Amino acid sequence: MSEALQNEILPLEIEELTFEAGGKRLIKEVTHKFRAGPRTVILGPNGAGKSLLLRLCHGLLKPASGKIRWCGAAADDPARHQAMVFQRPVMLRRTVAANIDYALSLRGMDRDARKVRVEKMLESTGLSRLANSPARVLSFGEQQKLALARAWAVKPRVLFLDEPTASLDPAATHAIEDVIDAIHKAGTRIIMTTHDLGQARRIADEVLFMHRGRLLESSPADAFFERPEDEQARAFIHGELLWWDQPETRLQ
Amino acid sequence: MNDFSSAFTAALSLLASGDADLAEIIALSLQVSLGAVFIATCIGMPLGAATALYKFPGRRTVVVILNALMGLPPVVVGLIVYLLLSRMGPFGVLGLLFTPTAMVFAQVILIVPIIAALSRQIVEDLWREYDEQLRSLGAGPLRCMATLLWDGRFSLLTAVLAGFGRASAEVGAVMIVGGNIDHVTRVMTTSIALEVSKGNLAMALGLGMVLIVLSLAINGSAFLLKESGLRKHA
Numbered sequence: 001m002s003e004a005l006q007n008e009i010l011p012l013e014i015e016e017l018t019f020e021a022g023g024k025r026l027i028k029e030v031t032h033k034f035r036a037g038p039r040t041v042i043l044g045p046n047g048a049g050k051s052l053l054l055r056l057c058h059g060l061l062k063p064a065s066g067k068i069r070w071c072g073a074a075a076d077d078p079a080r081h082q083a084m085v086f087q088r089p090v091m092l093r094r095t096v097a098a099n100i101d102y103a104l105s106l107r108g109m110d111r112d113a114r115k116v117r118v119e120k121m122l123e124s125t126g127l128s129r130l131a132n133s134p135a136r137v138l139s140f141g142e143q144q145k146l147a148l149a150r151a152w153a154v155k156p157r158v159l160f161l162d163e164p165t166a167s168l169d170p171a172a173t174h175a176i177e178d179v180i181d182a183i184h185k186a187g188t189r190i191i192m193t194t195h196d197l198g199q200a201r202r203i204a205d206e207v208l209f210m211h212r213g214r215l216l217e218s219s220p221a222d223a224f225f226e227r228p229e230d231e232q233a234r235a236f237i238h239g240e241l242l243w244w245d246q247p248e249t250r251l252q
Numbered sequence: 253m254n255d256f257s258s259a260f261t262a263a264l265s266l267l268a269s270g271d272a273d274l275a276e277i278i279a280l281s282l283q284v285s286l287g288a289v290f291i292a293t294c295i296g297m298p299l300g301a302a303t304a305l306y307k308f309p310g311r312r313t314v315v316v317i318l319n320a321l322m323g324l325p326p327v328v329v330g331l332i333v334y335l336l337l338s339r340m341g342p343f344g345v346l347g348l349l350f351t352p353t354a355m356v357f358a359q360v361i362l363i364v365p366i367i368a369a370l371s372r373q374i375v376e377d378l379w380r381e382y383d384e385q386l387r388s389l390g391a392g393p394l395r396c397m398a399t400l401l402w403d404g405r406f407s408l409l410t411a412v413l414a415g416f417g418r419a420s421a422e423v424g425a426v427m428i429v430g431g432n433i434d435h436v437t438r439v440m441t442t443s444i445a446l447e448v449s450k451g452n453l454a455m456a457l458g459l460g461m462v463l464i465v466l467s468l469a470i471n472g473s474a475f476l477l478k479e480s481g482l483r484k485h486a
Contacts, residue, residue, distance in 0.1 A: 060384050079390060090385035093403040093485040102399075106390045134485045150389075 008072035009081045009157050010036040010189060012057060017066035019052055019213075027052050028213040029066070034158075036072075038205030039190040041221070043197070045236060048210040050193035051087070054160045057191070058084045074157070080107070083156035087163040089147030091135035096127055096146055099135045103150045117153055125149040125179050141172030148179045152188070159183060161192035165199065177202060197237065201225060209233040262454030263461055274455075278462055281439040284352050284426070285419040288359035292415055296364045297408065300371025301397045304379055318372065321365030326358075330428030333358040337429065350431040355439070358425040363415040370411035371401075378404045406481045413474050420467055 012034040019027035027049045034040060034057075042050045055061045057068060059079060070078040092099050097118050104114040122128045125145045130138065135146060144164055151159055161180065165173040180203065184190050194200055200207060204221035209230060217230040228234045266274065303314055335341050337349040337357075348354045378400050386396050401408065423441035430437030432446060440463045447456035 055384075058388060060387060084388045086385065086388075090382050092399065093405075103389050106395065136485055 008036065009070045009074050009078045010034060010072050012158070013067070013069045013071060014057065015067040015069070017053075017056060017068065018064045019049075019056055019061060020064040025064075026213050027056065027063070030210075030213075030215045031066075032208065032215060032218055034189070034191060036189060039184055039203055040192070040206045040208060041200045041204035042191070042193040042208045042210060043195065043200050043204075043233075043236070044193075044210035045195055047212070048195075049213040050195075050210055051162050052213075053210065054084065054162050054191065054193055058082060058160050060084075072157075081157040082160065083151035083154055083158075084160040085144070085147045085151050085162065085164050087166050089143060089150075091138070091143055091146065093136060094134070095132050096135050096138070097122065097131040099146060100150050100153045103153055107154050121149040121153045124152070124182060126175070139172075141168050141175065144168065144172075144176055145179060148176065148183065152179075152183050152186075156188055158189045158191060161190065163193050163195070165194070165196070173199070209236065211236070259453040259457045263458035266454060266458040267462065274458065274462070276435065277438055277440055277443050277459065278466070280352060280437070281420070281441070281463075282466070284355045284359065284439055285416060288356045288363055288419045289412060289416045291356065292360045292363035292367050292419075293412055295360070296367030296415070297371045297401055297411070298397065299364070300368040300373075300411075301375040301401050303368070303372045304376035305393060305397055305400070315369075315372065318365050318369040322369050324362055324365065326362060326422050326424035327428065329361050330358055330425030333361065333425065333429045349429060350433060350437060352430070352437055354429040355426040355437060358429045359419045359422060362422060362425060363419055366418055367411045367415045370414060371408055374404050374407045374411065375400045378407075406478045406485075409474050409478050413471055416470060417467065420463065 014033075015031050017027055017030040018025060030049075030053060042053060044050050052061065056063055059068075069075075074081055092102055094102070100118045100121050101114050104117055109117065118131075119128075122131050125148060127142065127145055127149060130142065135143065138146065148164070164180070165176050168176065177199070180190060180192070190203075192203070194203075201221070204224075207217070207219060207221050207224040208215055209217040209224070209228070209232075211232050217224065217228060217233045219229065224233070225237065228237055300318070303311065303318065333354065334349065336343050337346070337354050338344055339349075348357070375397075379396075382396075382400060382403070386399060391399060421441065423445055426437070426439060427442050427445065430439070430442065432438050432442040438446075440459045444456045444459045444463075447453070447459065
């Protein structure tokens with residue numbers, strides 16, 4: 001059996017998933033099945049619940065109700081085969097190389113193998129020249145690249161990306177998207193959030209549209225952008241503000 | 253004022269003469285204080301970090317107690333340690349009373365709450381920033397604790413310095429458990445108290461100046477270390 005199959009944790013099934021905080025229901029009965037293969041972009045305006053959904057899937061938050069099931073061959077230890085990059089990743093107070101090495105050491109990899117993997121990751125993300133620089137003094141774009149390298153280093157089967165290019169300039173955004181593309185081509189399933197329509201068009205194979213904690217539409221990317229089924233998804237694509245609780249204020 | 257200036261001049265000449273007794277007192281003071289700080293750091297930092305990271309019943313009470321113990325009266329600690337180490341006490345058989353070890357023991361009791369309470373606050377603040385990232389990377393509780401202590405090392409230096417400040421300036425506890433025995437347990441603070449009572453102000457002032465200079469040197473070095481570390485690793 002190949003390594004990929006041995007480590008496969010997908011599909012990921014979420015069923016009637018809800019999450020509550022501060023007496024408010026922030027994720028409302030979300031059901032979806034993430035299969036192996038395509039890149040999924042979770043799209044929606046700020047406050048839609050995209051990041052919360054990623055954190056729930058990644059196991060950082062516990063749902064109020066509903067089920068999260070990893071159904072693949074390696075589903076008994078899904079945490080080992082997934083990683084996440086945050087909108088504002090935390091850089092440990094050590095060098096760039098040591099940040100990647102830290103993630104690998106947590107997976108129990110021996111020193112020699114770690115060294116080889118760190119060098120490969122630095123090369124793949126274009127960070128080799130910064131290997132011995134302190135991670136915290138890097139630019140935000142470089143830090144985000146390092147966060148991707150650190151996550152990629154552990155060879156995750158699924159990589160959750162929470163708005164990885166928010167507040168980056170176009171050049172840095174493209175550099176990050178190149179790395180995401182490389183990770184995808186290396187066989188890692190990408191599930192990312194964004195509210196950037198252009199980025200969603202560039203990256204997505206499948207789009208989940210969320211608004212106010214609900215999953216309103218899930219479709220292949222082409223179909224979603226050409227013929228969105230949901231009225232609010234259509235409004236979002238057309239750049240209208242989603243003031244759906246107060247229809248009278250909606251821009252015409 | 254005249255007394256002060258003459259004492260000051262005498263103190264300077266005493267320091268310049270390289271008096272052997274003075275050197276011995278300074279060496280023992282550093283040995284006791286730095287030893288106590290080292291042991292208290294080994295106990296207090298993990299204790300503070302564990303209190304910050306682990307959720308357990310009574311955690312808040314522990315936090316309040318740690319904070320309250322920062323103000324432990326040294327003479328009371330000295331008395332308790334004296335009772336523990338005296339011939340009639342539970343540890344009397346060890347024969348530690350009136351030795352530098354007893355002084356270190358008393359100072360450790362005084363410093364551990366300071367280092368633990370300050371470490372807890374520093375690690376707790378850092379944990380808010382690191383929580384999701386470390387859990388996402390798969391770090392277990394012990395690894396999280398070690399990571400936070402390492403990444404917070406420059407801020408934690410402040411906790412160690414606070415402990416050192418307390419240890420080096422402390423007189424009540426070491427006087428009781430050490431006995432201020434010449435060439436055995438006499439340190440700068442107990443020596444200053446003794447010299448003042450004898451009217452030997454020059455020696456007392458000389459020791460006081462050395463104590464302040466040492467404190468400044470250690471704090472200054474630590475400050476520079478912290479600044480350079482923070483500059484390097486932000």
